[in-house]
Structure formats: C-alpha cells, structure tokens
Amino acid sequence: MPVLIAAVVLVGLLCTLDLVLTLGVIKRLRDHTAMLTKVAAEGGGAPGRPPVIKVGEQVGEFSTLSADGEVLTRASLSGDTLVAFFSPNCGPCHEMLPKFVEYARNVPGGREQVLAVVVGTADRAKGQVAELGAVARVVVQEGSDTGVTDAFQVFGFPTLLQVTADTAGRPVIARNHVDLDAPVVAA
Incomplete structure (x- = not known):
C-alpha cells in the first residue's frame, strides 16, 4: 500500500x-x-505583416535609374505618389500584383504618380517589371543596391505606401498601408 x-x-x-x-x-x-x-x-506594421515606416516620417535620400533609364530621386516624388515594393521571390507579391496594377490604373496623375520597386535580379524581375511598366515608373533593385528600400525603411514584401509633400515640400509618408480594395484616394 x-x-x-x-x-x-x-x-x-x-x-x-x-x-x-x-x-x-x-x-x-x-x-x-x-x-x-x-x-x-506605434506604426510598426500590423501583426503578421512586416514593420513599415511610420506615417509622417520623411522619405530618405535616394538616387536610382528606372527600367526606362529615367533618373529617380526623392525629389521625383511630387504630389501624392503611390509607392510599392515587390520581389520575384515573394508569393504574396505575385498574388497582389494584378490587384495593384488595377488599383494603379486609377491613380490621379497616372504613371507619373506611381513608383514600383522590384527587389531581385533583373532576369527574375522581368515578369513583374513588364506587368508594372504600364502603370508605374519601375525600378529594379539588385544585390547590394539598397538605396530605395533604405530610403523607405522597407523590411518585407509586398509593401504599399502613399507619399505626399509636407508643408516644406519634402516627401513624407501619408499612409503606410494602402488598401487595394478601397477606392483610390488622395493622401
């Protein structure tokens, strides 16, 4: 016992x-x-999403060439600009791309008010570049060239932002999340 x-x-x-x-x-x-x-x-992104730059923060300096050979800098972001970051290695990016293209078609000011950055090798990015080229100025960011992603403090893909000018005319983040299901609105 x-x-x-x-x-x-x-x-x-x-x-x-x-x-x-x-x-x-x-x-x-x-x-x-x-x-x-x-x-x-605090603006670090929604749970389950990559953290993003905070609303009201100034866009950092950058200088890069678009896929069309146009020099783009922070000063190129005039007025309300839709900015998107994609990667050819990103499944959610491929799912979001057609919806983004449709949304970008309706942006006031057209292609000049949309900047799309594809992060990856030129060979792997060419499909996304071809889709985005009709509705956006497209930049392919390869390898150690991180100028544009650093300027926008991008840590993950896809990332959609809206930029506007502050009272001093400097580009700042107006929205750090763009709902592609909502109608296009100015910042």
Whole structure:
C-alpha cells in the first residue's frame, strides 16, 4: 500500500508541475501578444505583416535609374505618389500584383504618380517589371543596391505606401498601408 500512495503522490506532483509550466507558457504568450500590439500601434506594421515606416516620417535620400533609364530621386516624388515594393521571390507579391496594377490604373496623375520597386535580379524581375511598366515608373533593385528600400525603411514584401509633400515640400509618408480594395484616394 505505501508504494501505491507514493505513486499517487508522485503523479499529483507531476500534474501540478505541468499545470505551473502551462500557466507560465500562457503568460509568456500574452506578453508577446501585448508587445506585437504595441509595435503595431506605434506604426510598426500590423501583426503578421512586416514593420513599415511610420506615417509622417520623411522619405530618405535616394538616387536610382528606372527600367526606362529615367533618373529617380526623392525629389521625383511630387504630389501624392503611390509607392510599392515587390520581389520575384515573394508569393504574396505575385498574388497582389494584378490587384495593384488595377488599383494603379486609377491613380490621379497616372504613371507619373506611381513608383514600383522590384527587389531581385533583373532576369527574375522581368515578369513583374513588364506587368508594372504600364502603370508605374519601375525600378529594379539588385544585390547590394539598397538605396530605395533604405530610403523607405522597407523590411518585407509586398509593401504599399502613399507619399505626399509636407508643408516644406519634402516627401513624407501619408499612409503606410494602402488598401487595394478601397477606392483610390488622395493622401
């Protein structure tokens, strides 16, 4: 009988230890959820999405060539400009691309008010460049050339932004998330 009592006490202790560890894991998950919610509220992106530049932040300096050979700089972003970042290695980018092209067709000012950046090798990016070329000025950013993604603080793909001029005429982020299902609106 003493062996049976010892076994029951041991099982009870193991169950209690398991309960304490499970409650610790639940508390840790709640802490992480609170941290992600705080990051999203501070403009760091919605949970499950890559963090993006905050609304009101100034676009950094950059200089690059478009696929058409046009020199593009921060000063090229005049008025309200839709800016998109895609990658040929990104599944969600391929899914979003047709919807983005349709949305960009309706942007006031047309192609001059849309900038699309495809991050990847020219060979791999040519399909996306061909689709985007009709509705946007397209830049292919290869290898160590990270000037445009750095200027917009892009950390993941796809990223859609709307840029407008502040009171001093400098380009700033008006929206750090563009809903492609909503009608086209100015910043």
